[in-house]
Amino acid sequence: xxxxxxNKTDTKNVNETSKxxxxxxxxxxxxxxxxxxxxxxxxxxxxxxxxxxxxGKSIFKEPGPGADLQEGFDDAGHSKSAIEKMNGMFIGTYSx
Numbered sequence: 001x002x003x004x005x006x007n008k009t010d011t012k013n014v015n016e017t018s019k020x021x022x023x024x025x026x027x028x029x030x031x032x033x034x035x036x037x038x039x040x041x042x043x044x045x046x047x048x049x050x051x052x053x054x055x056g057k058s059i060f061k062e063p064g065p066g067a068d069l070q071e072g073f074d075d076a077g078h079s080k081s082a083i084e085k086m087n088g089m090f091i092g093t094y095s096x
Contacts, residue, residue, distance in 0.1 A: 020095035021045045023066045030065040031057065038091065042070045046089040 021038070026045065031037030037049045039060050053059055060069065078086075 018090070019092040021092040022095055026066045026094075031061070040066060040068050040094055041073050041086075042068065043094045044090055045092045045094055046086060047091045048089060051085075051089060 026038055026040060029036040029038040029047075031049070036047060037057070037060070039046050039048055048057075048060060059072075
């Protein structure tokens, strides 16, 4: 049994003084044509370019670059291990 299932995204351990990332940056790094693939969860940006998600990359692509994927991430009931892995992909904070 994985006791971490159902935890809300806990990004307390990520660097809060990180670089600011704009919507334009997210749009430029949308994973198309071999580019970097960045996603937004809450106000945090993660580089998932090299991440092999069990559900496939398509899980990140809707509704599109700059869309906040927080609700879907939380609803999926990710394990504590998955959240820790995600924290290792943190690259910056979204700046509107």
